Amino acid sequence: MTALTDGWLMAGRNLRHVVRSPEEIVLYFSLPIMFVLVFGYVFGSGMAVPGHGSYREFLLPGVFVMTMLYGLGATASAIAVDAGRGVVDRFRSLPMARSALLSGRAGADLVRACLEMATLVVCGLLVGWRWREGVVAALAAVALLLLLRVALTWVGVLLGLLVPNPDTVGVVVFPLAFPLTALSNVFVAPELMPEWLGAVAAWNPLSATVAAVRDLFGNPGVGADSWPARHALLLAIAWPLALMAVAAPAAVRRYQRLGR
Amino acid sequence: MAVTLGGMTDETTAVLADGLRKRYGPTTALDGFDLVVPAGTVCGVLGPNGAGKTTAVRILTTLLRFDGGRARVAGHDVATRPQRVREAIGLTGQYAAVDEVLSGRQNLVLFGRLRRLPARAARRRADELLDRFGLAPVADRSAGTYSGGMRRRLDLAASLVVPPRVLFLDEPTTGLDPRSRNGLWTAVRDLVADGTTVLLTTQYLQEADQLADRVCVVDAGRVVAEGTPDQLKARIGADRVELVVRRSADVPVAAAVLERITGAAVRVDGELRRVQAPVTDRIAVLTAVLRALSDAGIAVEDVLVRRPTLDEAFLLLTGHRAESDDRAGVAV
Numbered sequence: 001m002t003a004l005t006d007g008w009l010m011a012g013r014n015l016r017h018v019v020r021s022p023e024e025i026v027l028y029f030s031l032p033i034m035f036v037l038v039f040g041y042v043f044g045s046g047m048a049v050p051g052h053g054s055y056r057e058f059l060l061p062g063v064f065v066m067t068m069l070y071g072l073g074a075t076a077s078a079i080a081v082d083a084g085r086g087v088v089d090r091f092r093s094l095p096m097a098r099s100a101l102l103s104g105r106a107g108a109d110l111v112r113a114c115l116e117m118a119t120l121v122v123c124g125l126l127v128g129w130r131w132r133e134g135v136v137a138a139l140a141a142v143a144l145l146l147l148l149r150v151a152l153t154w155v156g157v158l159l160g161l162l163v164p165n166p167d168t169v170g171v172v173v174f175p176l177a178f179p180l181t182a183l184s185n186v187f188v189a190p191e192l193m194p195e196w197l198g199a200v201a202a203w204n205p206l207s208a209t210v211a212a213v214r215d216l217f218g219n220p221g222v223g224a225d226s227w228p229a230r231h232a233l234l235l236a237i238a239w240p241l242a243l244m245a246v247a248a249p250a251a252v253r254r255y256q257r258l259g260r
Numbered sequence: 261m262a263v264t265l266g267g268m269t270d271e272t273t274a275v276l277a278d279g280l281r282k283r284y285g286p287t288t289a290l291d292g293f294d295l296v297v298p299a300g301t302v303c304g305v306l307g308p309n310g311a312g313k314t315t316a317v318r319i320l321t322t323l324l325r326f327d328g329g330r331a332r333v334a335g336h337d338v339a340t341r342p343q344r345v346r347e348a349i350g351l352t353g354q355y356a357a358v359d360e361v362l363s364g365r366q367n368l369v370l371f372g373r374l375r376r377l378p379a380r381a382a383r384r385r386a387d388e389l390l391d392r393f394g395l396a397p398v399a400d401r402s403a404g405t406y407s408g409g410m411r412r413r414l415d416l417a418a419s420l421v422v423p424p425r426v427l428f429l430d431e432p433t434t435g436l437d438p439r440s441r442n443g444l445w446t447a448v449r450d451l452v453a454d455g456t457t458v459l460l461t462t463q464y465l466q467e468a469d470q471l472a473d474r475v476c477v478v479d480a481g482r483v484v485a486e487g488t489p490d491q492l493k494a495r496i497g498a499d500r501v502e503l504v505v506r507r508s509a510d511v512p513v514a515a516a517v518l519e520r521i522t523g524a525a526v527r528v529d530g531e532l533r534r535v536q537a538p539v540t541d542r543i544a545v546l547t548a549v550l551r552a553l554s555d556a557g558i559a560v561e562d563v564l565v566r567r568p569t570l571d572e573a574f575l576l577l578t579g580h581r582a583e584s585d586d587r588a589g590v591a592v
Binding site for chain 1: 321346353355357362375
């Protein structure tokens with residue numbers, strides 16, 4: 001109970017930070033807009049999907065997932081900045097929940113993710129993407145994307161504590177995130193890759209969310225027949241939960257060891 | 261210097277450290293650190309950089325794990341009941357531990373809420389503290405824009421949102437101008453008058469003298485001397501008279517004159533042509549010494565009367581210099 005209240009208070013602190021530096025809000029929107037325009041419009045207009053549908057409709061759910069993934073960079077650097085601040089000593093000497101600084105970050109970043117999600121949907125509609133299975137299915141897809149984002153937020157929190165230097169964190173995130181998106185079904189079907197690479201791509205947690213979201217939005221998918229492709233919805237729920245179950249306790253433990 | 265644990269109840273002992281040990285790799289930060297602070301008193305922990313003062317405070321405030329020994333604060337074991345300790349303490353460190361982005365008011369409200377004050381009570385308490393520490397005019401500005409003195413006051417106010425039973429002040433006035441320092445001292449005295457126990461670390465003899473009931477001198481991770489400020493000053497000696505003569509040949513004569521007049525042990529530095537001795541009545545001694553030297557035809561290049569430095573206090577209390585790396589053969 002205290003963990004929830006304190007996390008809520010700390011999320012409020014992080015949101016007040018944003019209100020006090022509004023230029024940060026511009027950053028919130030820049031990545032989604034850039035990703036949709038660059039990937040959706042530039043690449044999407046030049047390729048065709050074998051079979052049916054446009055490449056742009058195929059690609060955009062992947063771009064949504066990519067945006068969720070790259071968001072963990074902002075989380076990681078915010079935590080690294082926080083960990084270096086003197087105020088952390090005060091938080092640690094207060095009788096508050098140990099997890100609150102971290103869950104407060106996760107909470108504030110969920111708010112940010114909702115804003116990013118709205119931007120993605122609006123930009124997507126502008127470049128011709130549509131949801132075709134009704135509002136309920138579309139909302140379910142958005143929920144899956146946000147679930148992935150929450151899980152990745154905790155990975156970002158852990159990363160920010162492991163590399164407690166705000167300048168280094170940004171450099172570390174890209175080489176970790178880029179192969180993850182390339183080795184997935186975001187851009188091409190895993191079936192088109194060499195067999196072992198295709199297996200990695202099929203089991204990639206990002207692929208699960210991308211496949212499930214394509215299905216719920218009614219956008220063209222890769223139509224693969226592997227086990228993970230057939231159980232995409234299950235994996236799109238299980239992967240983030242598993243990721244969170246590992247990353248969140250590890251991050252809290254790591255935070256408690258700060259300054260030892 | 262073993263701490264007697266028997267017969268000491270939680271009501272009378274606010275802070276107890278018993279043989280605390282802490283190592284960072286090959287460096288020993290605390291090497292059997294013992295401390296007893298009776299409730300309602302101010303204890304000054306005096307020592308140079310690296311003596312272990314901050315390490316001791318960080319352990320006692322639950323920020324740092326320790327390797328050996330026992331620590332109790334406000335009646336709770338620091339190692340096994342850290343959350344109970346946190347409920348009873350306030351900490352104002354060397355670097356202001358406030359949120360630099362939030363305003364002064366937002367900081368105090370946040371810390372009040374985190375200490376379980378209801379929203380309205382937290383706001384009311386924040387306003388009280390802003391008034392009391394003269395921060396009301398800047399209450400809605402980012403703490404990052406505050407001057408050093410204002411930030412320290414906000415930091416202290418943040419420690420008092422819920423009045424702590426034990427307040428830890430880690431070098432609270434390091435880097436402050438004299439006016440801000442006096443303001444902070446006044447605030448600390450007010451707190452003590454209200455019954456708060458204070459553990460204060462400092463590098464300044466004068467600060468310990470001003471605030472503390474008892475002073476512990478820390479060196480190389482342990483307490484090497486303890487007493488009231490008067491007791492320690494009596495051991496250190498009062499002011500010192502220092503003379504520099506023009507000719508090296510005159511140094512022994514000057515030393516003899518100084519020794520005859522002060523009746524104290526004279527320190528001689530032949531290379532710098534300097535002699536010095538502790539004095540009690542400094543003006544009388546100065547007048548007499550200068551007249552005697554003039555009668556003896558000795559040219560004096562420089563004269564000064566000064567308080568003992570922390571370095572000299574250390575030399576006297578510990579038998580070695582404060583910054584010395586050679587710890588061998590030091591009898592403690």
